[in-house]
Amino acid sequence: MSLPRIAIPARLSDAEGADARVGLANAIFDDVAALVRAEDLDVVVVRTADLAGFDGLVLPGGGDIDPARYGGDVSAPCYDVNPAQDELDLDITAAAVAAGIPILGVCRGLQVLNVAFGGTLVEDLPGGHVPGADETGGLEWTWHPVAVSAGSRLAAELPTATVSVASGHHQAIRDLGAGLIATGVAHDGVIEAVEHPELPIVAVQWHPEAEGTPLALASAPFAAFADLVRAHSASVLRG
Template identity: 40%
Template sequence: MIENSTGRRLVMVEVTEQRENSPAYDAYVRTMIDRAAAEARDSGWDVNQVSAADIGVDGLLQAARDVDAVVIMGGEDIDPRFYDGERGYEGEGEHFEVADAAQIELVRFAVTRGLPLLGICRGHQVINVALGGTLLQHVDDAGHRNVDLPVEYALVEHPVRLAVSSTLRDRFGSDHIVVQSAHHQVVDRLGLGLQAVGWAHDGHIEAIEHRDLPITGVQWHPEALLAPAGQLRVLLDGLAVQTDALLEIA
């Protein structure tokens, strides 16, 4: 672990430490999460990696008490009961309700504290659900993920259009970027205070930002091995800028 050189403290939250029924998926998710954590440490963050399913609501809120920023990583679908959805939808897999509840409460905690927050894939959806939004439970796979292939081939490359007035557009320096995605659900009705700032080729929402708070969600995977070089660092550096601004105020 690289010694922290900035004093910034980050909690990086995953769904679960172990998926006994899905070892291949677990290994693949683990690779991406560990890559994100390593990149954060390389850029000066003091990173604490935690599993929401294993420590629950109280444990996760405790882990976030003294941090300066939060990242919620990808994983399984959110249980539909958290956004008034129905079970039995196409493509439904295993749910981790304890993780869902914990991550949702973490987002609300970040809102009350004004903590900078980045959500990646599932994390992006958790932000929306936590603030009262909903999800489209299944979208056409074309252009969003590969199916009927080993999990390591699930990611697909596609363009995303960013709103000209968005913070993400400023960070990336372009209103069109290429990303790696692997999802079958997307943000539908936006949660309180959120705005859509990124869209896929078919118009589905790929990025959100809070109108007043340092909260960003992206549906894609900047931490994927084949993601465009530097994309994850752009998002982590943006999180650092937001964190430093708050630390200076404090």
């Protein structure tokens, strides 16, 4: 029996000579794919929004979404704004929602989902917010606690209600997209996880693939996603 096929949109920015954070995002792309494969799912890197034959979508980390996409401040200090990446990620998200296939978002992936559902972002978190990028440009993880909502898909895969996670982002959700609910929050109020109660969607702002993350915590979002994929595949087979 073939494994469920999971699409991951390629990262389109070349790390050569670019902001060092682009190189980091490109490097951990493979780590995200490895965690998907660990759930007995087949990973296919794609460059179009055609999801025919796919059973799920994973939206990985990367640069900042163009603030113009959500009516934000286009003069804000953003990095690696790539119109082609925004188009691919948002188009493939719309295709997955239309097809009803499960979606997992990680860091930028959570932000893409929020914007796709009409939400907005904080363009640049002020100093003092626990997930903010440090003075090295976000190349070191910031570890901090997140409270995960009881009864959420994510909580079902976690050993405790509060977990210590690794973050490296300077943006966050400002206004939640329509239908999305916050299922994980840092102590400063930054939304760190979202789900959709009616659609097979789960996303985290932190980086479960970060080195030093315990296996149970690293695998939790991917296990929740895998459950959604298998439930969706079973419903398709039942017709």
